[in-house]
Amino acid sequence: MASVMTLDFLIIALIVVATPGTGMIYTVAAGLTRGAKASLVAAFGCTLGIVPHMIAAITGLAALLHTSALLFDAVKYAGVAYLLWMAWATWQDRGSLSLTGKGPHRGTALQVTTEAIIINLLNPKLSIFFFAFLPQFVAADAPDALAQMLAMSGVFMAMTLGVFALYGLFAAYVRDHVLSRPRVLMWLRRSFAAAFVALGAKLAVAER
Template sequence: MTPDFLLIALIVVATPGTGMIYTVAAGLTRGGRASLVAAFGCTLGILPHMIAAITGLAALLHASALLFDAVKYAGVAYLLWMAWQTWHDRGSLSLTGRGPQKTSFLQVTIEAVVINLLNPKLSIFFFAFLPQFISHDEPAVLARMLEMSGVFMAMTLVVFALYGLFAASVRDHVLSRPRVMQWMRRCFAAAFVALGAKLALTER
């Protein structure tokens, strides 16, 4: 494992994106356990993209405009739905507890997985990113790609968990201030809309 790969992977993971925003939102609205569940779900959502990159499906996704757009716009629709849920204080990220309580962790996991699953750029990222760190004379290419993918997923889990736990640590300060709660809810809703718009404008 080269230092260059570890550094670049860490930068990619630590850069705020859809999964990180969702994990932070889960920490603020549901607490530390939910933030860990969200971090795990986001990490799990990377797995299909990793498999796609390793098996070559990412190349098909990159080559097919129709397939790419289908996944992309499904992701956009899902992010807009998340924005609507957050704006109206519904669902698993409800600040006032309107969301389902008994199934909240399961719902957080599912939503976190779907958020990353419906981002076609992740497959393209793995397809283009991993081979750069594999030498031409590498005797075990598949093993090396699996190793790097595993490290990337581990980094994602740890970094997202840290962000989420930090958000959870200030949760009480947020919940005790109604105006801050309203501001946070609107900010998260706007963030999901912005990320949806960014995804919609993404080209192969």
């Protein structure tokens, strides 16, 4: 039974990680705008952004987030505001998506990492996901329940890093083809901006 549950966990976790979302879009954008190294940095940052949610779920803080409408809404709307800012900055960018200039996905590795962390950090649904997801695969009376949840969280984070890195590296691989086509650049810029708006709207209407 344990092996079946482990397989179920791996399959569900992979589906969740591979499903396009805010972190994936940011990582792909980083790969297209700044190249392979930036995409890996973004994937790493998005993975780090999972840690607070994981800790919250394991320590029970996610239950408070789930039951407190004020706290949930505060985190949620902070995330919405940040996504809208990302959309505005991306839409306003009129550069050639080079390594210099203003706008999201530009700047040092630390800046890219910070943006990636914030994107995942300001998503309260991640805490709720961990809170509802992990207990399904760990018996409440298991003596090593904490160790099991930490191990599964580690696997989930490893999957996130690996899948996001693949997305980002593929984006970096086609980067040169994109940069040589102004119309494609404009379409991508607007698409990323629209995607951030759509994800912000989705987060805004999310319920506890």
